[in-house]
Amino acid sequence: MDKHVFEAVAEAFSTVLGIQVASDHCFCAEKAPKKQRWLLDVMPGFTCVLTDVKVFSMPKGTLHECKRHTHGTCAVVDGDIHYYGFSCKSASRADSSVPADVKRNMLANNSSSTTTGDTYRNGIMYLRKRKPAFLIWENVDTLADNEAAPDSNINTIVRDMYDEGYNVSIVKLNALDYALPQRRLRLVILGIRKQMESLGLELDDSECNDALAKAQRSLSSMKQRPPSVLDVMLKDTDKHVQTSLSKLKGGQRDCSTKASKLGWPALHMDTMQQHGMRWGDVQPDQKTNDSPWFQSLPAREKECACFARALQGEKAVADISKSITHMAYGFTQSETNKVMLPTILPGAKMWVQQRH
Numbered sequence: 001m002d003k004h005v006f007e008a009v010a011e012a013f014s015t016v017l018g019i020q021v022a023s024d025h026c027f028c029a030e031k032a033p034k035k036q037r038w039l040l041d042v043m044p045g046f047t048c049v050l051t052d053v054k055v056f057s058m059p060k061g062t063l064h065e066c067k068r069h070t071h072g073t074c075a076v077v078d079g080d081i082h083y084y085g086f087s088c089k090s091a092s093r094a095d096s097s098v099p100a101d102v103k104r105n106m107l108a109n110n111s112s113s114t115t116t117g118d119t120y121r122n123g124i125m126y127l128r129k130r131k132p133a134f135l136i137w138e139n140v141d142t143l144a145d146n147e148a149a150p151d152s153n154i155n156t157i158v159r160d161m162y163d164e165g166y167n168v169s170i171v172k173l174n175a176l177d178y179a180l181p182q183r184r185l186r187l188v189i190l191g192i193r194k195q196m197e198s199l200g201l202e203l204d205d206s207e208c209n210d211a212l213a214k215a216q217r218s219l220s221s222m223k224q225r226p227p228s229v230l231d232v233m234l235k236d237t238d239k240h241v242q243t244s245l246s247k248l249k250g251g252q253r254d255c256s257t258k259a260s261k262l263g264w265p266a267l268h269m270d271t272m273q274q275h276g277m278r279w280g281d282v283q284p285d286q287k288t289n290d291s292p293w294f295q296s297l298p299a300r301e302k303e304c305a306c307f308a309r310a311l312q313g314e315k316a317v318a319d320i321s322k323s324i325t326h327m328a329y330g331f332t333q334s335e336t337n338k339v340m341l342p343t344i345l346p347g348a349k350m351w352v353q354q355r356h
Contacts, residue, residue: 001178002083005136005171005188008218013134016211017203021134026077029053036067048074053086057125080198082132084123088140090114091153094345103142107160108151120157127164133199135161135191141172143187157189166191167208171216178222181229182341183331190215228338229317229330230354248296264300264323271324272307282306288353305351315339316353 010021027048030036039049048066055064055076066074090098090106098106098114106117116139127135143153154170161168168191175184192208234241269279284306288294294302301320304327308318317330317339328342330352344350 001173001175001180001184001186001188002138004178004219004222005138005173005190006083008215008222009134009136009190011218012211012214016214017207019199019201021081023081026079027074029055029076040067048077050074050076053119053122056122056129060129076126076130078130078132078198080133082123082126082130082135082137084126084135084137086119086123086137086139087115090116091140091142093140093142104146105149105151105153105156107143107153107156124160124164127161127166131165131193131195131197133193133196133201135166135189135193137189137191139187139189141185141187144170144172154187161189161191165193165195167194167205167212168192169209169212169216171219173219176226176340177224179224179226181226181232181338182344184343225336226338226340228336229341229352230315230339233352245292245296248293264303268300268303268307268324275311277307277310282310284309301349301351305353308351309353312353314354316351317341318351319344319348320351321347321349 006023013019013021025044025047027050028039028043029050029052030039031052036049036051039047043049045068047068049068051065051067055062058064058076061075063073063075066072068074089095091103102109102114106114107120109117110121123137126132137157143157146152147154149155158168158170168189171188171190173186173188175182175186190212192203192211194203194205194208196203236242265279272279272282282303284294284302288305288309294305297305297320304318304320304322304324305316307324308320308327308329309316312318312329315330315332319328319342322328328344328348330339330341330350332339339352339354341350
C-alpha cells in the first residue's frame with residue numbers, strides 16, 4: 001500500500017500544486033535489532049539506520065548511534081517528506097496490557113507512558129523542529145475509534161498537526177483493495193505544510209485541501225482485486241522456503257499454551273467439543289501427515305492445524321502460533337473464491353492447508 005500512497009501523493013502535488021515529487025531516502029529510525037537488520041538489507045546503502053526515534057526531539061546536529069556507517073554516529077537530516085509509522089503496539093486491539101479507557105485518548109494525554117504515545121510525540125517534535133513540506137504517516141485503524149470525542153486519538157492527531165502548520169487528510173485503507181491477499185486495515189495521515197520554507201512556497205487552505213482531495217481520489221482509482229494467497233506462495237523448491245523449513249526442523253519444541261492452567265490438551269478437548277467434534281477424531285489425512293512442514297510442527301501446533309482444516313475445509317489458513325481459542329483465520333472471498341490472509345502480528349506462524 002505504501003507504494004500506492006506515495007504515487008497518489010506525487011500525482012496530486014504535480015497536478016494541483018505543480019510540484020514534482022520524487023523520493024530519495026535519507027534516514028530511518030528503529031529500536032528493535034531484528035528490524036534494524038532488515039532495514040540494513042532493504043534500504044539503499046547510503047541510508048542512515050538510527051537506533052531510536054527519540055533522536056527526533058533532540059537539538060539539530062545531535063549525533064546518534066547509526067547501524068549503517070562505520071564511524072558509528074550520525075545526525076538526523078532535514079527532509080522534505082516525512083514518512084513515519086509510529087508504534088502501534090499500545091493502540092492495537094491485540095494488546096490487552098493497555099486498558100481500553102487509556103487506548104481511547106492516549107495521544108491526548110502527554111503524561112501517558114505508552115510506546116504508541118511516546119513515538120507519536122517524537123514524531124510531532126520532528127515536525128516542529130524540521131518542518132518537512134509533506135508528511136505521510138500511517139498506523140492502525142483503531143486510532144480512529146471514538147472519533148466523535150474531542151480528545152479522541154484521531155482528533156488529537158489532526159489538531160496537533162494543524163498547530164504545527166499542516167492541513168491534513170485521514171484515509172482508511174485495506175490491503176485487500178490494493179492487490180495484496182491479506183486483510184490489513186491501516187490509517188494513513190496525509191499532510192501539507194502551508195509555509196514550505198524549504199521549497200520557498202506559501203500555500204493557502206484551498207490549495208492544500210484540493211491537493212489532499214486529489215490524493216484521495218487517486219487512491220480510490222488505484223484499487224484492484226488481489227490474487228489468492230495460494231497463487232503467490234513460493235514453490236517448495238525455492239531456496240528461501242528450504243532454509244525456513246530447515247530452521248523449523250532444527251527448532252522443534254514442546255509448545256504449551258498460557259491460555260489454560262490445565263495445559264493445551266484439556267483446552268483443545270474442550271474447544272473441539274464446543275464445535276461438535278471429538279478430540280480423537282481430529283486427525284491429519286495421509287497427505288498432510290507426510291508433509292515435511294507438518295512434521296516440523298510441535299504437537300500442539302499440529303492439532304491446531306488439523307482443527308483449522310476441520311473448521312475451514314480444504315482451504316484452511318490459520319495462525320497456529322496462538323492458542324486454539326485465539327487463532328486468527330484466513331477467509332475465502334465470496335465473490336472471487338480466493339483465499340485471503342488475516343492480519344498477521346509479529347511472531348505469527350500461518351498454516352496454509354492447500355497449495356495450488
